[in-house]
Amino acid sequence: xxxxxxxxxxxxxxGVTASMGLGGGFVLLIYLTAFAGVPQLEAQGINLIFFxxxxxxxxxxxxxxxxxxxxxxxxxxxxxVLGVALGxxxxxxxxxxxxxxxxxxxxxxxxxxxxxxxxxxxxSAPDKSHESA
Amino acid sequence: MVQVIKKYYYLIxxxxxxxxxxxxxxxxxxxxxxxxxxxDIKPQKAHATxxxxxxxxxxxxxxxxxxxxNFDLMKALVYIPGGLLGAVVGSLLLKKIPNDLLRRxxxxxxILSSARILLFK
Numbered sequence: 001x002x003x004x005x006x007x008x009x010x011x012x013x014x015g016v017t018a019s020m021g022l023g024g025g026f027v028l029l030i031y032l033t034a035f036a037g038v039p040q041l042e043a044q045g046i047n048l049i050f051f052x053x054x055x056x057x058x059x060x061x062x063x064x065x066x067x068x069x070x071x072x073x074x075x076x077x078x079x080x081v082l083g084v085a086l087g088x089x090x091x092x093x094x095x096x097x098x099x100x101x102x103x104x105x106x107x108x109x110x111x112x113x114x115x116x117x118x119x120x121x122x123x124s125a126p127d128k129s130h131e132s133a
Numbered sequence: 134m135v136q137v138i139k140k141y142y143y144l145i146x147x148x149x150x151x152x153x154x155x156x157x158x159x160x161x162x163x164x165x166x167x168x169x170x171x172x173d174i175k176p177q178k179a180h181a182t183x184x185x186x187x188x189x190x191x192x193x194x195x196x197x198x199x200x201x202x203n204f205d206l207m208k209a210l211v212y213i214p215g216g217l218l219g220a221v222v223g224s225l226l227l228k229k230i231p232n233d234l235l236r237r238x239x240x241x242x243x244i245l246s247s248a249r250i251l252l253f254k
Contacts, residue, residue, distance in 0.1 A: 011212040015219020017239065020232065025159030028212060030246040034254070042208075044158025045198040048191050049209035051159070054220045055188040059181075061224060067181035069174050076147030076165070080190045083151020088197040091156050103157050104250035107243045110163055114240030119233055 011050070018054055025051055026107055033100055040096040040103060142172060147186065154190045155197065161187040 014027040028050055032043035062068055091099055146168045150161035162183045169179035198204070 007211050008215045011215030012219040014212070015216035016223035016226070019220040019223030020226070020235065025162070026243055029159050030243065034246050034249045042204040045195070045204045046209040046212070048158045048195045048198060049206065050212045050216055051191050052188070052195065053213055054216050055184050055191065057217060057220055058184050059188060062181035062184065067178050068185050069169070069178050069182045072143045072146070072169065072172070072182060073185060075143035076150065076186045077189050078147060079144045080147035080151035080154070080186065081193050083148040084155035084190050084193045084197065087152040087155020088194065088201060092201055100250055100254055104247040106157060106160060108247040111240045111244035111247060114236045115244065117236060
């Protein structure tokens with residue numbers, strides 16, 4: 001398969017899953033590390049840059065639809081910046097090889113959580129037609 | 134009182150999201166979305182708000198990565214057009230595709246990917 005087609009498909013699928021709240025950030029990162037042979041740290045940098053315009057676009061839609069809750073923003077971003085500094089420091093200490101193993105364990109946990117998640121209960125009146133099965 | 138507790142809760146939430154974002158270059162949403170939902174924020178709002186939290190954290194992470202790591206910025210740019218198109222399509226499909234089934238399929242795919250990384254890398 002030509003490179004441009006692989007890049008197109010991977011980036012498209014990443015965008016779709018990211019916008020659907022499926023943890024799409026992982027798709028590109030997994031492709032880069034597990035299939036394209038990009039070192040973990042470099043792949044993470046690529047993934048972060050990729051995320052910026054997509055998140056900005058999503059944010060415009062969400063803000064228009066008044067879906068952003070303002071109260072959590074300031075405290076989370078303040079400690080989040082400190083957390084980022086710690087995370088980047090730890091990533092540098094671990095190096096690409098160990099970081100990729102830790103990342104694999106992290107996505108294993110996320111994968112198991114997604115696979116065995118409970119169906120959300122609808123708060124509205126239940127549809128009786130589905131209850132007889 | 135509830136407001137004070139919520140503020141501390143958000144401080145912890147932010148720190149967790151920041152560490153994940155800096156460490157893995159992704160994954161902040163994994164912590165943020167369920168924690169926002171536990172703070173009684175509806176799922177759709179939790180998802181949207183998580184992006185509003187993670188975007189500035191990602192900007193800070195990018196600055197750190199560009200400073201600390203040596204990588205080619207241009208390598209990321211080739212993925213952006215497809216990603217933007219996918220994001221628009223995903224937003225349109227959001228209510229038409231059974232999210233529950235997709236989440237399970239996605240779960241299986243990333244479990245297989247993690248096995249590949251753990252066993253063969």
